[in-house]
Amino acid sequence: MTNLILVILCLIIGILLQRVKELPDNAPKSLNTYLIYIVLPALALLHIPETELSIGLLLPVLTAWISFGLSWMIFGTVGKKLGWSKTTTGCLIIVPGLANTSFIGFPIIEALYGAEGLKIALLVDQAGSFIIVSSIAIIVASIYGDGKKRKRDITRKILTFPPFLFFLIAIAMNLGQVSLTGIPHEILAAFASTLTPIALIAVGLQVKINAQTLSSRNLWYGLGYKLFFIPVLIFLVYRWIFSPEDILYKVSVMETAMAPMITGSIIAINHDLNPKLASLLVGIGIPLSFVTLIGWYYLVG
Known part of the structure; x- marks a missing residue:
């Protein structure tokens, strides 16, 4: 409950800070730069080396890939037919295509399904959402951003993207069974703990409702896709695979039904993919998801 209160409070603080004249106009971008270069790498080194990889958990992880893949296919196609700008199309692919499987997902899943559910949620986030936002989302942002991008430029952008570099390092640590302890672990945890408040304040600074x-x-196209269409799809398809009482099924649906991912909005904003829309999708999507998640919880039990 504390984490959920923190989420709402930080959004409100960001919105209220818009009234502070002394705050520079580029404050949100500066905060996002700190998150990308410091906090996201810290998260990768903190969690991925300790994540237990399991083939049995592949299907819950696939929900993140299904969501992003369909988002790219649907919004990419609809954007062309309706004549949307490339920046709007890119924003709608990235932000609704990624679920907030960690900052909101972790506390909700733990509260509803305990430690067993949290282990599944952690893998969905790290092997699904985090890999996508660190790599494929950058490809989409480069394709749909203003200006022509060569394949070589896109590749260089991915390979020099700090969270992706540290993700590769963290995977190597996982495979080599190396994890950080003591003071290094505590320092990483301290930086990682700043993600939610800083990211949401940055979002709140740009939300104008x-x-x-x-x-x-x-x-509403974006929120309809994220909070309704994709959860319905996973709810129906995964019922053919899992028993309705299986915790893997329940966590798969609930994680898919989470609000748009904060980190996805950061990527969109930093690449000038309709920053106003990216902020709104998160700023309105998060509080709205608290209502829709109640419905999904009663449906999956």
């Missing part, structure tokens, strides 16, 4: 923003069709 009014009648005009709430009437945006693109906003």
Whole structure:
């Protein structure tokens, strides 16, 4: 419950800070730069080396890949037909395509399904969402960003993206059964703990809720996909694979039903993929998801 209160509080703080005239206009971008270069690498080194990889957990992990793949296919196609700008299309592929499987997902899953559910959620996040946001999301951002990008430039961008580099290091540590302890572990944990408040304050700084923003069709296309379409798909398809009482089934559906991923919005904003829409998808999607998740919980039991 503390984590959920923190999420809402940080969003409100960010929105209120918009009234502080002394705050520079580039404050959100500066905060996002800190998150990308410091906090996300710290998260990779902190969690991935300790994650137990298991073939039996492949199907829950696949939900993240299914969600992003369908998002790219659907919004990429619809964007062309409706004449959306490339930046809007890219934003709608990345932000609704990724679920907030950690900052919101972890505390909710732990509260509902205990330590066993949390282990599944951790793998969904690290082997699914984190890999996607560290690699494929960068490819999408490069393709749909303003200006022409050569394949060589896109490859270089991925290989020099700090979270992806540290993800590779963390995977090597996992395979070599190397993990950090003592002071290094504590330092990484300290940096990692700043992710939720800093990221959500940065989002709140850019959220401007009014009648005009709430009437945006693109906003509701994205939230409709994230909070309704994809959870319904996983709910129906995975019932053919798992027993409805299986915790793997329950966590798969609930993690898919989480709000849009904060890190995905950071990637979109940093690549100028309709930053206003990216902020709204997270700023409105998070509180709205608290309502929709109640419905999904009663459906999966």
